[in-house]
Amino acid sequence: LGRRINAAVSDLTRSSNLDxxxxxxxxxxxCSALLEAxxxxxxxxxxxxxxxxxxxxxxxxxxVNKKRLIQKAVFDELVKLVDPHxxxxxxxPKKGKPSVIMMVGLxxxxxxxxxxxxxxxxxxRGFKACLVxxxxxxxGAFDQxxxxxxxxxxxxxxxxxxxDPAVVAKEGVExxxxxxxxxxxxxxxxxxxxxxxxxxxxxxxxxxVKPDQTIMVLDASIGQQAEAQSKAFYDTAAFGAIIITKxxxxxxxxxxxxxxxxTGTPIVFIGTGEHILDLERFAPEKxxxxxxxMGDIQGLVEHxxxxxxxxxxxxxxxxxxxxTVRDLRDQLSNIMKMGPxxxxxxxxxxxxxxxxxxxxxxxxxxxxxxxxxxxxxxxKELDSDGKIFTEQPTRMTRIAGGSGTSVREVEDLLTQxxxxxxxxxxxxxxxxxxxxxxxxx
Ligand code: GDP
Ligand code: MG
Numbered sequence: 001l002g003r004r005i006n007a008a009v010s011d012l013t014r015s016s017n018l019d020x021x022x023x024x025x026x027x028x029x030x031c032s033a034l035l036e037a038x039x040x041x042x043x044x045x046x047x048x049x050x051x052x053x054x055x056x057x058x059x060x061x062x063x064v065n066k067k068r069l070i071q072k073a074v075f076d077e078l079v080k081l082v083d084p085h086x087x088x089x090x091x092x093p094k095k096g097k098p099s100v101i102m103m104v105g106l107x108x109x110x111x112x113x114x115x116x117x118x119x120x121x122x123x124x125r126g127f128k129a130c131l132v133x134x135x136x137x138x139x140g141a142f143d144q145x146x147x148x149x150x151x152x153x154x155x156x157x158x159x160x161x162x163x164d165p166a167v168v169a170k171e172g173v174e175x176x177x178x179x180x181x182x183x184x185x186x187x188x189x190x191x192x193x194x195x196x197x198x199x200x201x202x203x204x205x206x207x208x209v210k211p212d213q214t215i216m217v218l219d220a221s222i223g224q225q226a227e228a229q230s231k232a233f234y235d236t237a238a239f240g241a242i243i244i245t246k247x248x249x250x251x252x253x254x255x256x257x258x259x260x261x262x263t264g265t266p267i268v269f270i271g272t273g274e275h276i277l278d279l280e281r282f283a284p285e286k287x288x289x290x291x292x293x294m295g296d297i298q299g300l301v302e303h304x305x306x307x308x309x310x311x312x313x314x315x316x317x318x319x320x321x322x323x324t325v326r327d328l329r330d331q332l333s334n335i336m337k338m339g340p341x342x343x344x345x346x347x348x349x350x351x352x353x354x355x356x357x358x359x360x361x362x363x364x365x366x367x368x369x370x371x372x373x374x375x376x377x378x379x380k381e382l383d384s385d386g387k388i389f390t391e392q393p394t395r396m397t398r399i400a401g402g403s404g405t406s407v408r409e410v411e412d413l414l415t416q417x418x419x420x421x422x423x424x425x426x427x428x429x430x431x432x433x434x435x436x437x438x439x440x441x
Contacts (some may be wrong), residue, residue, distance in 0.1 A: 110245030132156035132172030226255030
């Protein structure tokens with residue numbers, strides 16, 4: 001999706017006559033990309049209008065960066081859609097007072113998994129949290145909850161003999177209220193489809209336990225059904241919040257936008273995996289970034305920024321088409337700092353090949369040896385383009401001796417550097433071209 005939207009915007013900015021017709025064509029392309037990502041048809045219509053009215057094409061000053069402006073308009077409109085500023089107050093449990101949370105959703109949506117995640121979330125914030133299994137429909141449901149809860153050391157309640165879910169729910173909630181629990185989460189059953197029996201059950205349980213908050217759990221891969229489904233649940237159970245699960249999967253998450261828009265209910269958390277810690281507070285901007293395909297980049301940028309890496313000079317150098325041996329040394333130590341080597345090295349151009357076929361331990365030994373070699377160099381050698389070594393090969397022998405490595409390894413290091421310097425030269429050239437092109441716009 002992100003690629004298509006960015007491509008559409010690029011097409012527009014590249015086309016020589018940047019007229020309103022080209023702008024309309026671009027909006028059309030963006031809208032069809034959004035439809036493909038399962039954003040609801042009607043919503044896309046609304047979005048189209050708001051983008052058009054927020055970017056008044058005729059009145060744009062000739063020197064503004066149109067691409068940036070349009071991208072920002074698309075981004076802002078999508079954020080508005082997932083962040084509806086609901087009239088309902090956000091759920092805010094208080095310590096020393098019981099709060100009952102009830103989960104609803106179809107079978108397989110992730111209710112039982114999310115219950116445990118949520119209980120742990122509150123537990124780690126100092127609340128006394130517990131779980132009640134009111135799923136008497138699916139065989140094995142109580143066992144599943146029991147296992148999850150036991151692993152996470154969360155008290156639970158359920159019954160293998162009672163078949164009325166409302167009765168079990170009431171018993172559990174009353175028991176835990178007496179025991180002064182502060183967060184009591186009631187797991188309910190689902191069905192493969194929306195059906196009357198499920199909706200009747202939801203109402204019965206709600207009447208029995210009077211939840212302070214009902215949360216609908218929605219699978220991120222729900223797609224175009226999201227609107228109808230969340231509406232049907234909302235009409236019966238009037239939930240006050242949504243949790244989207246399986247956002248770690250391939251689904252583009254457009255359905256989530258539709259669910260929020262259809263019910264005016266906020267997404268409070270997202271599930272990002274099967275593990276109990278895989279629960280994140282929902283952040284509209286981050287979610288839209290991911291929808292637009294900017295997620296990974298943003299994550300990497302944040303990660304890199306948080307590490308205070310020696311990046312500035314290298315970036316400046318690359319922009320100029322220069323890459324010194326010292327730049328290579330800084331990059332190597334950056335990779336060491338970033339951790340899971342295999343993942344990080346793959347993100348840095350020119351580094352993935354070097355680490356190929358090595359596990360994290362072997363890779364990190366190799367990196368360390370490369371850094372030792374660099375650290376045996378003089379300042380003059382480090383700030384050079386590396387040719388100094390081919391001109392005076394005895395320098396390599398000295399470095400191998402000083403760093404406890406071999407001449408062969410020093411040669412490999414310099415070959416690696418040469419390759420990266422070549423890439424920097426190309427990239428630097430490209431950047432200049434881009435800057436020149438932008439200046440001409
Ligand atoms: P329920 O029927 O609504 O109670 O759904 P479950 O909690 O039993 O979950 C159904 C399946 O989805 C299980 O295999 C879970 O491990 C999986 N699941 C739940 N949440 C997530 C998530 O955020 N990411 C991934 N990858 N799997 C999830
Ligand atoms: Mg379940």
